[in-house]
Amino acid sequence: MSILEYNGAAIIAMTGKNCVGIAADTRLGIQAQTVATDFKKVFKVNDKLFVGLAGLATDVQTLDQILRFRQNLYELREERPMTPKVFSNLLSNILYEKRFGPWFVEPVVAGIDEAGKPFLSEMDLIGAPVYTDDFVVSGTCSGNMYGMCETLYKPDMEPDDLFETLSQALLSSVDRDALSGWGGVVHIITADGVKSRVLKGRMD
């Protein structure tokens, strides 16, 4: 089994009208065995920026610590929050630093920039970024998630619509994957704040 599939993950982020949403499953497994159903894979960077980390669980947690450290340093020096574009670039740089012994994570960045415009990016484990204006996915069932997003996505959804679309896309994708699921969380980020909800899904 590939090292990126050792623990299992599923993460989707989508843009809406002046908002972004990011959703992830909450399973932690050791190959086929499920060990925890409350494992965090999406982390808040600041009020307008979230990062989702799919891949080897130990690297997910370590990178979360590294990113929080770097973000704190940035805010102390710059005296302003990091914008999504800058954070995405920082993350890409951190990953490429380890080009020949990489972090086994494939991250997804979702946020709202200073002008209020939604931002998404996704990169591979060595930091090659992709910027899109509709949706990004990462995880062990990425094929399933691409299919669901292509079908369900429409541009300029309101926050509540975005939540429904994200939830259905995630739940249907993980139900066809033996390594992800066992619960989910969705965060919807708007200019006014973040609304986080826990998803009730199949626990098998």
Add this chain to the structure above:
Amino acid sequence: MAVTYGEGVDSGVIVGADSRTSTGSYVANRVSDKLTPVHDSIYCCRSGSTADTQAVADYVRHFLAQHAITLDSKPQVKTAAYLFQKLVYNNKDRMSASIICAGWDPVNGGSVYCVPLGGACVQQDFAIGGSGSTYIYGLMDASYRVGMSKAECIDFVKKTISHAMARDGSSGGVIRLAAIDKTGVERFFVGGNDLPFTPQ
């Protein structure tokens, strides 16, 4: 899994299984039927390679049907188990098939036979198999009692399969059950929303 209940000729078996078939991590079929009849009152629970177990079950069904004609009565469950054993043992290097053969016959009542990968054939009061079975050995040992009633047995099978589905990535979907006794076979279905146990 398969569990015997009751005593003597009034005894019977409950066979149960999950419904997930995976190719690697992709769930190819989330509603598969792993309980296969090989005769009127004899079922088998298939685990391992679907192709291998379906082929073996088809062979056994064929031979049992012929045997039932020459015998002019219902074949014994141990005969079916013996046929499974012959096929699995003689082809052990070429196959990955782990089968539980269970049912009711007029001579022995309800009985369960386990035919694992190597081709052994062992009669047991209850048997479990498949990747998810490793998570429920302890639960089985702690909760199984000889001579349970049919209803207790059904609840027992539903509960243990739910626990395996909660922990094993390769198990999930719905629970299919069949109750086999002297009156015949009754099939049950437990949907994903009605599982007796789900993790929090």
